[in-house]
Amino acid sequence: MAEYEEVAVTSDVKSGNMVFEPVLEEGVFRFDCIADHRNAAFPSLSFVNPKDRDTPIMTSHNVPSYIPTFECVFGEQIIQIELPIGTSFYGTGEVSGQLERTGKRVFTWNTVAGAYGPGTTSLYQSHPWVLAVLPSGEALGVLADTTRRCEINLQKESIIKFVAPSAYPVITFGPFASPTDVLISLSHAVGTVFMPPKWSLGYHQCRWSYDSDARVREIARTFREKGIPCDVIWMDIDYMNGFRCFTFDQERFPDPKSLVKDLHLTGFKAIWMLDPGIKHEEGYFVYDNGSEKDVWIQTADGKPFVGEVWPGPCVFPDFTLSKTRSRSWWASLVKDFISNGVDGIWNDMNEPAVFKAVTKMMPETNVHRGDIELGGCQNHSHYHNVYGMLMARSTYEGMKLGNENNRPFVLTRAGFIGSQRYAATWTGDNLSTWEHLHMSISMVLQLGLSGQPLSGPDIGGFEGNATPKLFGRWMGLGAMFPFCRGHSDTGTIDHEPWSFGEEDLPALYLQGGSIIPSGPAIQHVGEANPTDDLSLLVALDEHGKAKGVLFEDDGDGYEFTRGGYLLTTYVAELESSVVTVRISKAEGSWKRPKRRLHVQLLLGGCAMLDAWGIDGEVLQIMMPSEDEVSNLVSMSEKQYKIRMENAKRIPEVEKVSGLKGVELSRTPI
Template sequence: MAAPVGEMVWVPVLEEGVFRFDASEEARSAAGPSLSFVEPRRREEPREGGDRPAVVPACEVAGNVQKVVIKLPSGTSFYGTGEASGPLERTGKRVFTWNTDAWGFGPGTTSLYQSHPWVLAVLPDGKAFGVLADTTRRCEIDLRQECTIKFSAPSAYPIITFGPYNSPAEVMMSLSHAIGTVAMPPKWSLGYHQCRWSYDSSEKVLKVVRTFREKGIPCDVIWMDIDYMDGFRCFTFDSNRFPDPKSMADDLHSIGCKSIWMLDPGIKKEKGYFVYESGSETDVWIKKADDSPFIGEVWPGDCVFPDFTCERTRTWWASLVKDFVSNGVDGIWNDMNEPAVFKTTTKTMPESNIHRGDADIGGVQNHSYYHNVYGMLMARSTYEGMAMSNTDKRPFVLTRAGFIGSQRYAATWTGDNLSNWEHMHMSLPMVLQLGLSGQPLSGPDIGGFAGNATPKLFGRWMGVGALFPFSRGHSETGSIDHEPWSFGEECEEVCRLALLRRYRLLPHIYTLFYLSHKKGAPVAAPLFFADSQDPELRKIETSFLLGPLLICASTSPEKGAHECAHKLPKGVWSRFDFGDSHPDLPVMYLQGGAILPVGLPIKHVGEASLEDDLSLIVSLDENGKAEGVLFEDAGDGYGFTQENYLLTYYVAQVHSSVVSVKVLKTEGSWNRPKRNLNISILLGGGAMVCLLTCFLFLT
């Protein structure tokens, strides 16, 4: 019997403009704890304030299903929905939040590896509004009806609304106050990553990295897929192919390269295997309804699965990670953690399985309750284990499965894509959607995971992929080699130029991550963030913003970016490059009124020095003014939380045809490094004037 459709009961929470809605007072009491909120109590505690919601959802409860409808003005554009394939503008789409091993997904796939029951709405006047259905359950997000958001999920769950605020950026910042911001990444993790399933021996790994160095192609990280293990047993090493991982890691470190190693949740069920034995002794496995451990097949054969909903399991896993890191491991890759299970029609474990969750996250529940947060809880455990192993280093974890809020623990990538032009195009809106759903540290498998890239496709994809927040090339077993030099000299040169461009921009990218960590803003943002009132910007997918830096790419094999007509937001946008213009590289513009900090063309992050020359590229606005910011710290560790950093605000202004550039103010306790400062003033039409050395003074 369906309850009548009616307005939901509401209470103000968190901060001005944020409201919690429930189907009824009884539904509010019945709702499970929040796993998305960084501080779940803030969803439960009403705040003081006299503001009232501008939009009140309607709700209908039919059986155990709660349906929520939010109607917005005509001309509203929808975004968000997390890791979703298909177009950037989500009107007309439907997504089901159910973490799924989605190898070879397409633009119409409705469930991928992560769940973000979140919609960002940009209203006709440019203001923005956010809606979170705070449920871990399978949730339908239906945007097929114009200007209407519909959520449908079992059990009582709250709706949290944000805004309307004056801009999409303000909504994202408010969301971050609820779900947290991205963990500050170590600077090396913002370099280029090279991966393959699999580099099958220590010798092969070192050969690949040395080839990067010999060819002058930047790279900071190499990855170990499942074949480094002894028979796919997690926390082990194949004694023939990786006999001394610590020695290999030392060799990599000596040439400025880090290593990241995979850990899956499927633990081989085998007597004598220390992980299985200790897990059984600690009673950490997910159970079936009859209280026996669930057994499912993954890479090692019959496997059991840690129940990360329990604190004792997370502590057990973290201690294994802590010991594992002592082998020279710099980062960890959590894969297959939807969780994926082979030889099942659902690709995962039965929903009737039992998790013995901690009371503060929902208590004992079946798998359907915890499925969507399994990957996030695994990533959290991995992150905590890495943090325990070395308190002077920031953990780096990459997770395939996740939930809204996963950015607190891990980066992500867009899963098992294909080596074709459609997937290259799709990678842009996917990265942008993740950023619009609270996860700024993401990127695709550059070149495509499955299948064989062509030289043109690989070079073009590297051109844009080198400017994504997370930049990694990855390919599957059985495909041709997908290293930058594997496609001939021309493609190799494109990749070299693309990655040198990334490394020159690292001071700016690292600053954007600091600002994202502090304030919750996306690192890569859609073009409409420059002017949310311009409806013509709302569907553009091949251009994106890195702060004031505009990247215009081409995903057409017939045309390079320089041959395409690019819609620019209003105002001054000055085109520039580093003398590296190439048909397969994106075109770059700097917004008028911005100052862009740029470093040297280094080959890995460790090669840089604080005394290196710093360049400031200045693009004046209509009034002859510009401003910019640069964040600098040790690149790792937590000194930045204790004032051990330097945040510099620069300003530029033209007076009587003379441009002065000054330090407006600084934050942090670091002394300014002694170095040359090169200033370039963009003149328009791609021209610039360069001043070799300048000395700045505080205003």
């Protein structure tokens, strides 16, 4: 059994300035309380390559702009970084409430946080990370590289404070010229998001639960009959036989391969849930095989821990164990599972959640017999925050084993900074309220500012019944999220896109300086063709310029790793009453498709100029005079007003009964 002993701090030094050394690349520094702590800290589970955190670079002669101070009290390491007055704070990962985190205090401890509110201090994921924007416009990133429960306190003006058990290093990134530069440097440490399959960027439909293959087929058929785009349908836990993972209910889902084949024929992918709780039941092949291989988390007295979850009494895989044990065992189960036609996997309840416990979690005294490179044999308090990430990693690796030619898609509820290397995420069990619609924007942005850009909320809200107006607004907004999925709780009213009637959506506004590429409306990604017309929505900034990028590849393979892609940068510029649209840069070995280019130059007030050309060629648009632009805008605004007056409106509903005591706000956006 590999062990990694905690090194006792014997120095008399209890406070002072932290010592530093440059690591990874220019502008990145590692800080420790004292030099001896460099060997006392546990291995990094956030870094792609843990050695990058632990190996000083000899080429840098810079010194950090800001040096943290430390205080060690009763086994806790308190770190403070004082920044210029007027600094604003962002990041801290999956958190509720407002986008700016200045004045906030949260704790990194993965928590089953259903029906959370704006003041909830711990959610499903842990990102001990703060992005500071200085008064100068420069930005600094700070990572407390610990898996343990960590307090992030931003309540004092311009001060970052971390509190967690000793010893752990602090890594700073910058100051650099912008927040973007900080996030790029962070990605060199903790990795970028996995390349998702193209279909996963479309709309997903889910519910707890579509309880039979007949109901799934009915949902899929209705999408196509109504002409509503959708790429994915999800299967929640009710597809299983008594909630046993890697099984199918023989009455309600007797032939999953046939179901998936039918879904594929109409352009749908299928994603299925897998939880970590494995039913404690002799004769159940997963339990028997796992017990034979000795893969379960143990209690302090060395017995498999048994906790209650959906199937009843359950044991839990110890994902800290090596590739020859739990992780490879789980990956092999996933490999076999996807032979049923599974296109993606949803890891839920992986904090891990345990019923009939006050904390909804397993005891912190449970034991993980971890690999030495992860930290060795430690109690659950050490590995709790990374359990979901390690499960997602094993699931991701199992999907790659099952189909080496297709990109895996995994969704995880629990995670840690670095989880984006293996899985997308969503913001957990939110509520069907206007407040949660508002919060979904800041939560998705916050995850992106913490290294996890592929995320989204349960559109329409998970708990409670959405009103028609709320659902319509959330669907319109939801189309802008990187991960776009409608999902609702059992016992709620139907929350499919057609459930509340029809309404014309309001106008889309683009920030000046943007170019947004788009194609023709399609029902699913399989209908797209590289030779389809390409449209560019162009919104010039105050300097008469705009820029946008378009990435194209085969959508579901690895050819892009060998240069098989096309990355195009389009620019537009106004000079002497002529807007010139052209390609400024192109990367990749793909040949540009022969296709028409449709440029829509936005003038304001829903007015635009249309021009057609050939993609790859320069296109010039003559701007009308100021009076002509004014007339176009005025006429367009009148037409838009008439359209909205004649549009089909979602009916106003004064009150819809909520679920489980949830009171719904009726304040619109």
